[in-house]
Each structure stands twice: as structure tokens, then as C-alpha cells.
Amino acid sequence: MSKSNPQLNLDNQLCFKLYNASRQVTRLYQPLLKEVGLTYPQYIVLLILWEQDGQLVKEIGKRAGLNSNTLTPLLKRLEQHGIVSRNKTPDDERHTIIHLTKAGKELEQSCACIPAQMLEKSGLSMEQMQLLKSALDLLQ
Amino acid sequence: MSKSNPQLNLDNQLCFKLYNASRQVTRLYQPLLKEVGLTYPQYIVLLILWEQDGQLVKEIGKRAGLNSNTLTPLLKRLEQHGIVSRNKTPDDERHTIIHLTKAGKELEQSCACIPAQMLEKSGLSMEQMQLLKSALDLLQ
């Protein structure tokens, strides 16, 4: 299978495993998220807002690791779907503050079962899950 | 910080760590790949072709975990850059076979140093790297 350079062997590449694992997990989420009409990054953003409602785009971005060039269109879609509101703050007109709407708050209950369902789908034990989490923390 | 449902706490979510780690690694690769004019998914596809030249779109797709709706445009861009050729096979006109060009083969040498540079950049020890790899294999 592998040819010349063992350094370049795909099976050796951490990057490839990580890239695949991430997409695979996203795919596992999709059928569950489809039921509530969310995409995976939208779900991440909502997790952040459910923790703390009324955050600035900047704060959400820092937590999610996303910049405004990704967040602005995403938040506009959530706004169009009636899940969040976007408003300038009066004290500093540069800020846009994001609030959950009633529908956005209610969505939290609909998503409450997702983590447990995902754990089951993944086929991981709690120990394996914990191992993977702490291994990933090595990269921070 | 976290409000009501501990199940939905972002820090508890494996998905989020994975999603972040994957993007972070991609970002680490970018300056290195930019020097040779490749994107990260293009690099993955080339790793596959350097292992074995002359593969069908389907075979590359299976190895990379990508379908033609992602691969076809990506391969067309590589073709435009003179890195691969795309041809129908005479025995079965449904197949498109991908070959490395001379430039595509030469690119392997230019990329040979990338894994070592990445290991250094990541700040991981060999042991940590190995731990993370095997943890990720749990998801297969």
C-alpha cells in the first residue's frame, strides 16, 4: 500500500484521524439536529447562548473559536428562523448583542436528550469518552 | 457560568472539543501548505495519491471519506493547477481515474518535511501524539 516516504503515510497522520473523527461525529449529530432544524455549528452557538443568554458576537466568537465572518451569517440565519434576536447596544454602537427568543429558549428542552443519545450512538463507554476528551485537551 | 442543564454544558461536549481540535490543527497546517499552494483537504487527497498513483475517484473517496460532490470540484482545481490529470477509463466510461502529473509527483518532496514541522508546532511529545491517535481510533 504505502509507497516511499513513511513520514507521509496517511495512517500515520494525526491530522487525518482528527479531520475524519470530527466529520464523523458531526454526521452522527445530523439526524438528531435535523429534527429540531439546526445545523451542527448552529447547535454549538446555541449551547453557548443556553449557558448565558444575551452575549455579544465577540463573546460568542471567543467561546466558539469563530470570527464574525462565520458568525454573522450563521446568526442571521438563526434570526430568520426566529431563534435569536440581534440588536446594537446603546452604550457602544459597535456591539451587537444576541438574545434567545422564546422559541430559542424552548429549543433547549428539545435538545436536552441529544447528549445521551449521542453517547449511545458513539458506542463509547464513559471511560473511553473521558480518555478521548483528555487526549484532545493536549492540543489546547 | 453554566445555567440549567449540565448535560448541555459546552465543556462537557466531546463534539465541541473535537470540532475545535480539528480546526486548530488545520490552522497549524495552513502556513506550511500555503508555501506549496495547497489547501488542507487537497493535501489529504495528495497523501492518498502519493501512496498509490492512478486511483479512481471512488477509491480516493473511500480512503478520504469524501464523496464525489466534494472530490470532483477539489480534483478539478488540482487539475487546473497542473497537479493531477483526470481521465475516463476506456474499459468503463463511468470511472474517472486520477493520475499525478510530474509536478504532482515532485510536490511530494516539497511536503516531506511537513509532518516533522507539524509535530514540533503542535508541542506534543511522541507519546502524547500516540495517545491521541489511539484515542481517536476509538471512534472508528
Add this chain to the structure above:
DNA sequence: TGTGATTTAATCGTGTGCGACCTAATTTAT
């Protein structure tokens, strides 16, 4: 041998990611 099922790529539409840039609001340094 003809025809319906299957296989393989390609196409289309939507939604990210992200570099580069822009604009307006605010802060700072003089």
C-alpha cells in the same frame, strides 16, 4: 436481447470556515 436495476461521477443548493478587507464607533495620545 431488451429492459430495469445498479454503479459512478457530476451537478446543484445550502451552510459553514476563514483570509482579506471595509466601515463605523470608540479610545488613546498628544
Add this chain to the structure above:
DNA sequence: ATAAATTAGGTCGCACACGATTAAATCACA
């Protein structure tokens, strides 16, 4: 007080991902 620098969010362009569909070639088999 005000010009320069900084900050926040937005826009644009490109390249993925991926579900859904299409088109063409091949296969299976009655």
C-alpha cells in the same frame, strides 16, 4: 480638542462538506 490607533461587526470571495438529484454507462436476467 482632535488626529491616529484600536475595536467590533459586517461583507466578499474561495474552498470545502454534504444531502439530494441527475446522467450516463454497465450489469443482470427474464
